[in-house]
Amino acid sequence: MLHAFLIFWVLITIYPILWVIKISFSPGRSLISTSLSLIPAQFTLANFQSVIFDRPFFRWFLNSAICSAGTTALGVFLACTAAYAYSRFRFPGRRQGMMAFLITQMFPGTLMIIPQFILMAKLGLLNQLVGLIVIYSTTAIPFCVWILKGYFDTIPVDLEESALIDGASRNQAFWYVILPLARPAIAITALFSFMTAWNEYILAATFMQSELNYTLPVGLRMMVGEFASDWGLFAAASLLISIPVVALFMSLQKYLISGLTAGAVKG
Amino acid sequence: MGYFVVRGSNRLEFNRTHEQLAKLYADTILTFYISSDVKTAQSLIGKLAKEEVSDIKIIEGAQFAAHSNTALIGQRIPKDLYDKTKELGRTKQAVISWSAPGTINVEVPITKEGKYVGIVDLNYKIPKFAPPYYVFDKALFKIESTLKTEPGLKEAAAFINAQRIELSNFAEASKAADAKFVRNSFIFIFLLSASIFALIEFKIVNLLWEIFFKNRLAYGYVAPATIGMLVLVFFPIFFGLVLGFTDYSLLKFKEPVFSLFIGFKNFIDILSDFHIFSYQNFYYTLFITVIWTASNVTLHVGIGLLLAMILNSPIVAGRRIYRTLLILPWAVPNYITALIWKGMFQRQFGAINGLLNVFGIPPISWFDQPFTSFMTNLVTNVWLGFPFMMVIALGALQSIPADLYEAADVDGATGWQKFRNITLPLLRPAMTPAIILGVVWTFNMFNIIYLVSGGAPYGATDILITSAYRWAFEKYQYGYAAAYSTIIFIILAGYSLVNMRMSRAAESTYENK
Numbered sequence: 001m002l003h004a005f006l007i008f009w010v011l012i013t014i015y016p017i018l019w020v021i022k023i024s025f026s027p028g029r030s031l032i033s034t035s036l037s038l039i040p041a042q043f044t045l046a047n048f049q050s051v052i053f054d055r056p057f058f059r060w061f062l063n064s065a066i067c068s069a070g071t072t073a074l075g076v077f078l079a080c081t082a083a084y085a086y087s088r089f090r091f092p093g094r095r096q097g098m099m100a101f102l103i104t105q106m107f108p109g110t111l112m113i114i115p116q117f118i119l120m121a122k123l124g125l126l127n128q129l130v131g132l133i134v135i136y137s138t139t140a141i142p143f144c145v146w147i148l149k150g151y152f153d154t155i156p157v158d159l160e161e162s163a164l165i166d167g168a169s170r171n172q173a174f175w176y177v178i179l180p181l182a183r184p185a186i187a188i189t190a191l192f193s194f195m196t197a198w199n200e201y202i203l204a205a206t207f208m209q210s211e212l213n214y215t216l217p218v219g220l221r222m223m224v225g226e227f228a229s230d231w232g233l234f235a236a237a238s239l240l241i242s243i244p245v246v247a248l249f250m251s252l253q254k255y256l257i258s259g260l261t262a263g264a265v266k267g
Numbered sequence: 268m269g270y271f272v273v274r275g276s277n278r279l280e281f282n283r284t285h286e287q288l289a290k291l292y293a294d295t296i297l298t299f300y301i302s303s304d305v306k307t308a309q310s311l312i313g314k315l316a317k318e319e320v321s322d323i324k325i326i327e328g329a330q331f332a333a334h335s336n337t338a339l340i341g342q343r344i345p346k347d348l349y350d351k352t353k354e355l356g357r358t359k360q361a362v363i364s365w366s367a368p369g370t371i372n373v374e375v376p377i378t379k380e381g382k383y384v385g386i387v388d389l390n391y392k393i394p395k396f397a398p399p400y401y402v403f404d405k406a407l408f409k410i411e412s413t414l415k416t417e418p419g420l421k422e423a424a425a426f427i428n429a430q431r432i433e434l435s436n437f438a439e440a441s442k443a444a445d446a447k448f449v450r451n452s453f454i455f456i457f458l459l460s461a462s463i464f465a466l467i468e469f470k471i472v473n474l475l476w477e478i479f480f481k482n483r484l485a486y487g488y489v490a491p492a493t494i495g496m497l498v499l500v501f502f503p504i505f506f507g508l509v510l511g512f513t514d515y516s517l518l519k520f521k522e523p524v525f526s527l528f529i530g531f532k533n534f535i536d537i538l539s540d541f542h543i544f545s546y547q548n549f550y551y552t553l554f555i556t557v558i559w560t561a562s563n564v565t566l567h568v569g570i571g572l573l574l575a576m577i578l579n580s581p582i583v584a585g586r587r588i589y590r591t592l593l594i595l596p597w598a599v600p601n602y603i604t605a606l607i608w609k610g611m612f613q614r615q616f617g618a619i620n621g622l623l624n625v626f627g628i629p630p631i632s633w634f635d636q637p638f639t640s641f642m643t644n645l646v647t648n649v650w651l652g653f654p655f656m657m658v659i660a661l662g663a664l665q666s667i668p669a670d671l672y673e674a675a676d677v678d679g680a681t682g683w684q685k686f687r688n689i690t691l692p693l694l695r696p697a698m699t700p701a702i703i704l705g706v707v708w709t710f711n712m713f714n715i716i717y718l719v720s721g722g723a724p725y726g727a728t729d730i731l732i733t734s735a736y737r738w739a740f741e742k743y744q745y746g747y748a749a750a751y752s753t754i755i756f757i758i759l760a761g762y763s764l765v766n767m768r769m770s771r772a773a774e775s776t777y778e779n780k
Contacts, residue, residue, distance in 0.1 A: 002577050010592045016607050019618055082492035089485035092478055104500050106707050106759040108732045111752040114745060115503035138495040170484055199600035231610055238603045249598035256658050
């Protein structure tokens with residue numbers, strides 16, 4: 001009976017995805033069928049061809065890839081160092097710092113766009129991928145620090161102490177002892193940074209002003225704008241955009257369960 | 268012989284009516300196209316050549332239609348100039364407008380011996396973040412020089428020249444305002460330095476330096492992240508807060524922010540509007556937001572916990588496959604999810620109505636009623652959000668030692684008693700921070716509401732954040748929108764404070780022993 005419930009829920013979970021796959025392989029305005037079937041009535045690759053070749057899709061893909069890779073690298077670096085400090089050191093401003101990180105999650109992000117836009121313009125980073133990378137990294141920090149700090153907290157202090165006694169510096173203890181042990185949490189941090197950058201639409205749409213500099217979500221939105229009812233194109237584009245991030249997510253998902261809760265549970 | 272012009276734009280779209288009219292009436296069509304994007308310009312001209320339109324014809328007494336975006340876009344121009352040109356527009360003189368982000372559109376009627384013979388329609392793409400007066404000046408100069416080379420358009424060129432002179436007067440005024448702002452900034456910096464000097468005299472700086480030096484390693488580690496956050500998050504938040512006290516809007520884009528200070532007026536306007544049965548009302552939207560948040564988090568946690576417990580129980584085979592499949596909604600980018608579900612709730616062809624059809628239920632127009640529209644958002648967000656809670660619950664469940672349950676079994680506890688007394692308390696440290704975070708995220712869940720129902724009908728399903736967004740980017744009232752979002756922030760901050768007092772969960776999140 002438990003199996004029945006699970007299977008039912010899995011069906012609900014994956015049906016929309018399978019539906020999109022079906023639509024992407026169906027010609028034209030395939031919303032024009034009330035059939036619930038997941039097999040396309042007519043199989044065609046035209047949607048994919050149109051998405052890839054009629055637009056600078058490869059360029060957008062490259063932009064998203066560079067942006068996400070940069071965000072991952074920078075975000076992980078920033079979060080690891082900060083989380084280590086919050087976990088291991090006691091210093092004035094520690095509690096306020098953590099509280100401040102928590103508070104930034106609460107401010108409606110979409111309304112920081114205008115000040116951030118002006119700031120990026122003054123820094124000359126508008127329409128540059130570097131600008132996006134910098135903003136995405138800082139946006140991902142609070143959540144990543146939360147996870148990493150929790151994980152660091154579960155690593156016994158004795159490990160570092162023995163390293164320090166053996167003559168290592170704090171930095172070396174951090175790099176060679178702690179970081180390798182925190183691999184699951186770092187994997188999650190990297191994953192979330194990547195996903196933040198790959199999936200983000202609003203900031204990219206505001207900051208990137210020439211079509212060749214768009215990232216994938218902005219490109220997709222442009223397509224939905226032009227062809228408001230051409231669901232085939234949209235479905236094909238959605239699949240192409242989602243596959244890298246879903247694949248990455250799935251390959252790293254085994255870390256999710258251990259890493260997300262390691263620090264949160266007292267024990 | 269006269270001129271008729273086909274309008275061109277950056278995206279190679281021709282205005283169909285003009286083109287048809289041109290083909291009917293024009294012997295020759297002349298196109299002016301100015302763009303910073305050479306390739307687009309060339310291909311546009313190439314397209315024209317292919318169509319073999321090369322003759323011009325007189326169109327007597329033709330009215331030119333005001334540019335469709337003028338009413339809205341005109342607000343980008345200094346207000347006085349805009350009023351003037353709009354007024355002039357009715358009597359067939361140039362209208363300058365901003366036709367798309369980053370582009371200026373100019374329509375100049377051409378007169379020959381006082382008679383109107385046609386229009387020149389030009390687009391100019393503006394460089395990065397240039398002040399409006401500078402851009403208009405450049406655009407007008409380019410237009411003027413192009414017009415001058417065409418015989419018969421000298422009158423138009425002279426008119427443009429007059430516009431440039433008028434504009435430069437406004438430019439002077441803008442520059443004066445800029446200079447004033449710079450001067451005020453210098454005064455501020457001077458005062459700041461003076462106070463630091465005073466601090467040194469009172470030895471506080473020495474104390475601060477000592478603390479800093481003692482903890483330099485910690486600060487070193489924390490510095491990169493903190494500096495990043497300060498510049499790119501805290502400063503914009505602060506700026507946003509200040510904006511809430513001003514009257515800043517698209518109309519007043521060029522004026523220095525501090526000159527528009529209006530005190531608490533925005534806040535009073537938002538909070539004192541008691542027509543709560545209007546969909547745009549703050550309190551109505553707050554009500555919807557609270558219901559939205561509560562229902563979502565309840566369902567997320569309920570479903571997530573249920574699934575986690577099933578997956579954690581020893582009788583389930585193929586657990587890994589189930590778990591992998593159930594995490595899928597989390598992996599899909601959420602704006603794509605939103606658009607997919609929007610398609611599924613489509614009245615005629617969506618899968619949901621198709622499913623209802625199988626059970627003989629007539630199709631529902633999901634986005635026409637507030638309740639059903641709300642349901643579309645709810646279903647989408649629950650689909651999207653349960654994996655997160657499921658994973659957290661699963662991890663927490665797995666760390667509960669099995670002997671506790673065994674001991675309870677020995678004591679003869681029922682399933683429900685075991686759940687209440689062992690499972691729930693031990694889940695709390697993990698679930699509580701997740702729930703707090705979930706509440707905040709759901710409260711501010713912009714993408715789903717905006718993309719699935721779009722606030723339909725008429726803003727009935729808008730939550731606070733989409734409402735604030737519309738004020739900023741659809742009605743261009745930046746000051747009002749900033750005040751709105753400050754209120755959202757205060758609500759959430761208040762909620763977190765209350766939560767932290769009650770459960771000390773944040774302590775347990777960040778503390779270990």
